[in-house]
Amino acid sequence: MEEYKRTGVLSIKDLKVPSEEYLRKGVALTECVEHIPCNPCVDACPFNAISMESLTDPPNVDYDKCTGCGNCVAVCPGLAIFIVKIKDESALVTLPYEFLPIPKAGEKVVALDREGKSKGIAEVVRVRKVGKTAVITVKTDKKNAMNVRNIRVER
Amino acid sequence: MRIPEHPILEFKKGRKISFLFNGRKFFGFEGDTISSALLANGIYVFSRSLRYKNPRGFFCGIGKCSSCLMNVNGIPNVRTCITPLEEGMDIKMQEGFADIPNIRFEGFKRKRISTDILIIGAGPAGLCAALEGTEQNAKILLADENPKLGGQLIKQTHKFFGSREEKAGTRGIEIAEQLTEDVKRKKNIEIFSQSTVFGYYEDGNEHVFGLVKRYNGYKEEIYEVRCKSAIFACGAMENMLVFPGNDLPGVYGAGGVQTLMNVHGVKPGKRVLMVGSGNVGLIVSYQLLQAGVEVAAIIEALPKIGGYHVHAAKVRRSGVPILTSHTIIKAEGKDRVEKAKIAKLDENWNVIPGSEKDIKCDTICLAVGLTPSIRLLAQTGADVRFIAEAGGYVALHNKYMETSIKGIYVAGDASGIEEASTAMLEGRIAGLSAAHFVKNREVEDKKIKPYLDGLDRLRSGDFGIRGRKAKEKILSIMEKEYGRV
Numbered sequence: 001m002e003e004y005k006r007t008g009v010l011s012i013k014d015l016k017v018p019s020e021e022y023l024r025k026g027v028a029l030t031e032c033v034e035h036i037p038c039n040p041c042v043d044a045c046p047f048n049a050i051s052m053e054s055l056t057d058p059p060n061v062d063y064d065k066c067t068g069c070g071n072c073v074a075v076c077p078g079l080a081i082f083i084v085k086i087k088d089e090s091a092l093v094t095l096p097y098e099f100l101p102i103p104k105a106g107e108k109v110v111a112l113d114r115e116g117k118s119k120g121i122a123e124v125v126r127v128r129k130v131g132k133t134a135v136i137t138v139k140t141d142k143k144n145a146m147n148v149r150n151i152r153v154e155r
Numbered sequence: 156m157r158i159p160e161h162p163i164l165e166f167k168k169g170r171k172i173s174f175l176f177n178g179r180k181f182f183g184f185e186g187d188t189i190s191s192a193l194l195a196n197g198i199y200v201f202s203r204s205l206r207y208k209n210p211r212g213f214f215c216g217i218g219k220c221s222s223c224l225m226n227v228n229g230i231p232n233v234r235t236c237i238t239p240l241e242e243g244m245d246i247k248m249q250e251g252f253a254d255i256p257n258i259r260f261e262g263f264k265r266k267r268i269s270t271d272i273l274i275i276g277a278g279p280a281g282l283c284a285a286l287e288g289t290e291q292n293a294k295i296l297l298a299d300e301n302p303k304l305g306g307q308l309i310k311q312t313h314k315f316f317g318s319r320e321e322k323a324g325t326r327g328i329e330i331a332e333q334l335t336e337d338v339k340r341k342k343n344i345e346i347f348s349q350s351t352v353f354g355y356y357e358d359g360n361e362h363v364f365g366l367v368k369r370y371n372g373y374k375e376e377i378y379e380v381r382c383k384s385a386i387f388a389c390g391a392m393e394n395m396l397v398f399p400g401n402d403l404p405g406v407y408g409a410g411g412v413q414t415l416m417n418v419h420g421v422k423p424g425k426r427v428l429m430v431g432s433g434n435v436g437l438i439v440s441y442q443l444l445q446a447g448v449e450v451a452a453i454i455e456a457l458p459k460i461g462g463y464h465v466h467a468a469k470v471r472r473s474g475v476p477i478l479t480s481h482t483i484i485k486a487e488g489k490d491r492v493e494k495a496k497i498a499k500l501d502e503n504w505n506v507i508p509g510s511e512k513d514i515k516c517d518t519i520c521l522a523v524g525l526t527p528s529i530r531l532l533a534q535t536g537a538d539v540r541f542i543a544e545a546g547g548y549v550a551l552h553n554k555y556m557e558t559s560i561k562g563i564y565v566a567g568d569a570s571g572i573e574e575a576s577t578a579m580l581e582g583r584i585a586g587l588s589a590a591h592f593v594k595n596r597e598v599e600d601k602k603i604k605p606y607l608d609g610l611d612r613l614r615s616g617d618f619g620i621r622g623r624k625a626k627e628k629i630l631s632i633m634e635k636e637y638g639r640v
Binding site for chain 1 (some may be wrong): 160161162163259313314315316317318319323324326444445458459460464465466467468469470471472473474475477556576612613614615617618619635
């Protein structure tokens with residue numbers, strides 16, 4: 001049995017990590033590894049970058065086609081898609097957020113990993129509301145690119 | 156405690172309503188049920204047990220258990236969780252057995268009503284059955300116990316899975332609004348909300364049902380409904396778990412808590428222990444966090460998480476621990492939950508000595524599965540069997556969702572526990588089949604094929620196994636014993 005089935009937390013070895021080149025461009029990371037019947041991400045992608053053989057297959061992202069636009073982040077019912085873009089020594093992580101208060105661009109928030117543990121302070125770069133889901137981009141250290149997956153707003 | 160603001164929902168506070176509880180004056184708001192108004196006022200002891208006078212509270216929140224029965228304006232045994240609060244209501248806790256006044260049964264005249272198809276339950280299955288039936292020009296009576304149509308969709312604030320055909324990516328609450336609007340626009344569908352179908356009688360070729368319609372909360376009208384066909388889309392009820400203290404106020408069904416938070420905007424407590432890590436447990440935990448309630452932990456007796464990883468990941472990255480191979484030993488508290496004792500299990504399901512741990516919480520949510528609601532259905536004589544994968548006793552049915560009784564159909568959780576997306580497709584099949592039945596026509600297979608294909612798609616993959624197995628068993632017994640496919 002995979003460890004995440006017991007803990008609810010994925011590790012790097014469960015994921016397909018794009019090469020540094022793709023990460024510099026900024027691409028979608030689908031943290032969706034099980035066979036569940038769901039495909040809105042496939043329909044949401046304007047570049048046909050996400051494919052699935054059958055409804056229950058995990059999504060497969062073509063990093064050559066993916067532009068990191070983030071449309072899939074907002075539609076994913078599992079809130080399991082993130083955009084990661086490496087820029088110099090920072091990482092821009094775009095994540096879905098459905099809590100209040102919604103932070104504003106420029107605001108400092110606590111960056112959290114997959115276990116909700118603090119990874120230091122991150123700066124909110126962009127906030128987009130798609131329906132009731134906020135799609136938030138935060139700037140964190142490059143070393144946190146594959147760890148930061150949530151934020152905590154402390155006001 | 157009311158939820159002041161919510162990331163997904165807007166709670167429009169209605170008119171302020173005053174009511175009496177045990178002689179004391181309290182306030183609630185229009186849109187409250189009696190239960191939600193009491194809980195918002197910090198009243199959680201709803202009754203006392205018959206023998207030991209133990210305090211009892213809210214549990215299922217959808218009118219299926221009997222935990223919240225109270226005396227309202229002199230009428231005993233009122234299900235306060237589905238009865239809308241009204242100005243000046245005089246609500247009293249029941250002590251011991253209720254005294255049922257004779258006046259309750261006097262002077263009622265029953266009205267007769269005829270229809271082609273009676274649909275019992277206006278959740279995802281019932282609403283879709285009604286829409287499909289009316290497309291075939293069948294006259295439909297759609298009955299539901301609740302004031303609002305939509306069944307359990309009205310509290311599903313998360314986006315649905317599936318594909319576009321099953322409205323994937325749309326929140327359940329929005330699906331409920333859309334389906335309700337569609338149903339209300341159809342002239343051939345007569346809607347009876349706050350109505351309970353209570354009994355089945357036979358009369359020649361017609362099926363006869365008793366129906367009681369409540370209005371102004373607790374006043375009633377009795378109907379005799381005659382129909383050529385009936386569809387049972389009555390859903391399911393939340394399972395109980397056996398442990399000392401499980402009747403303490405504060406031990407609530409996860410679905411009941413979801414109704415309380417997402418329909419009425421009332422928090423169940425301050426800090427919750429969730430028991431069960433299936434999708435319901437995981438989703439409700441996430442929704443508790445969204446409502447501003449702390450979740451101490453999610454415990455799971457199995458060595459692995461039951462629900463989708465993506466749901467587990469959402470609560471984990473919000474800092475909620477999920478403890479697999481853990482069980483609840485007991486709930487403790489004076490007249491409400493104050494703490495839970497949990498412990499670790501070994502591979503043989505035995506408690507590991509010394510692993511006991513206290514979790515401070517005022518609420519324990521039980522998300523330990525559902526049981527199909529079939530009690531009324533069983534009265535029709537439809538052959539019901541115990542199918543473990545379906546969640547308990549369910550009616551045998553064929554691919555058209557027809558039971559062993561001609562003209563009696565089932566759909567959704569009442570026919571085996573699955574998801575709202577499968578319920579919608581089964582509802583469509585049942586509606587289409589029933590409408591053809593009342594017109595003495597055969598359903599063309601090509602008409603139901605897209606829905607059957609949709610069900611196959613949803614039941615594929617690792618998480619569809621249970622539903623797929625349940626349906627295979629049901630269909631194969633039906634074929635073997637009744638020769639109907």
